[in-house]
Amino acid sequence: MNRRIFLRSLSGLSALGVATLAGCTPAEQAATWETTRPGPKVLASFAPIQCFAANVAGDDATVRVVFGDQGPHHIKDNPAHVKMFAGADVVFINGLGLEDRNVKTIQRSLSKKVPVVALGKLLPETLLIEGSCACCKEEEGAEEHDHDHGDHDPHVWMGLDQAVKMVEAIRDELARRDPAHAEGYAKRAEAYNSKLLKLKADGIAMLKDKTERQFISxxxxxxxxAKNFGLRLPEVIQTNPGQEPTPKELKQLLERCEKKGIRVIAIEPQYGSGTSAKAVADALKSKGLADVRTIVIDPLETAVESEFNANWYETKMRANLETLAKALK
Ligand SMILES: [Zn+2]
Known part of the structure; x- marks a missing residue:
């Protein structure tokens, strides 16, 4: 296991009250899943799912994360991932074409299949937004793919309504696997979901007087x-995550932004300084939109080890809302 992931797992767990383990290598720890908690060993694919699962699990089940520092878009194969899967009783992933391909590859190298629950796929159609990665659309027929095609936008954890349903699905799955602790899972899921709903209500209140209802990501x-808060995202800078637009694409994007009067540009902490975002902001400013703002909105795809705890999702999401509320007019 990569040391960063290992440290992250441990830090996440110790922050949530699990005793740290001594005397064996990280890989051995991943393989043995040594824990004092009585319930299932739960593996989450990336940080928001880890956070939801940890809040439902409490002290009853053990929760670890497998792609915590990489996020779901560019997962590199790693034998440590296979070891973590091998020791898990259940794996929660987002699905919807995001980590599915990596999970399939890992499952193929296991002697016995580990149950995988794709939380995004359990969401009702009414809570899903159409669309898949533009990179896939462009690469249709190309030999190499980072991930599978999906019919829906996979970033469901960024919606509070969706997050609440994902928490409920985790609660139901844990209760089914571990009926002895079902009451605890139910209580904690309810308490956590009321925090998430409060967060949504606070966000709506923060944004209710804004006449500017759009920004770009x-x-x-x-x-x-955006949809959870009645906002619009009429454009996106990188249609393929991690890949800057070509000069031609950037020029066309700028023209559309200018036409639509887009003023607030959200960049992501995961993708560095956002060279193209800065280019868009500078170009719009030079065209007379003097108060163009570049803000940082975290899509919560990766977690910094030292930052992860049970309140991680809520804290980051609240910060996103506050930033946006400050920037929009
Ligand atoms: Zn993404």
């Missing part, structure tokens, strides 16, 4: 977030 990660 760096990659197509904020559609659910």
């Amino acid at each position: 760096f990659h197509e990660s904020l559609n659910y977030f």
Whole structure:
């Protein structure tokens, strides 16, 4: 196991009250899943799912994360991932074409299949937004793909309504696997979901007087977030996450932004300084939109080890809302 992931797992767990383990290598720890908690060993694919699962699990089940520092878009194969899967009783992933391909690859190298629950796929159609990665659309027929095609935008964890349903699905799955602790899972899921709903209500209140209801994002990660708060995202800078637009694409994007009067540009902490976002902001400013603002909105795809705890999702989401509320007019 990569040391960063290992440290992250441990830090996440110890922050949530799990005793740290001594005397064996990280890989051995991943393989043995040593824990003092009585319930299932739960593996989450990336940080928001880890956070939801940890809040439902409490002290009853053990929760770890497998792609915590990489996020769901560019997962590199790693034997440590296979070891973590091998020791898990259940794996929660987002699905909807995001980590599915990596999970399938890992499952193929296991001697026995580990149950995988794709939380995004359990969402009702009414809570899903159409669309898949533009990169896939462009690469149709190309030999190499980072991930599978999906019919829906996979960034469901960025919507509070969606997050609440994902928490409920985790609660139901844990209760089914571990009926002895079902009451605890139910209580904690309810308490956590009331925090999430409060967060949504606070966000709506923060944004209710804004007449400016649009902004643009760096990659197509904020559609659910925007929709939950009645905002629009008419454009996206990187149609393929991690890949800057070509000069021609950038020029066309600028023209559309100018026409639509887009003033607030959201960049992501995960993608560095956002070279193209800065280019868009500078160009719009030079065209007379003097108060163009570049803000940082975290799509919560990766977690910094030292930052992760049970309140991670709520804290980051609240910060996103506050930033946006300050920037929009
Ligand atoms: Zn994304």
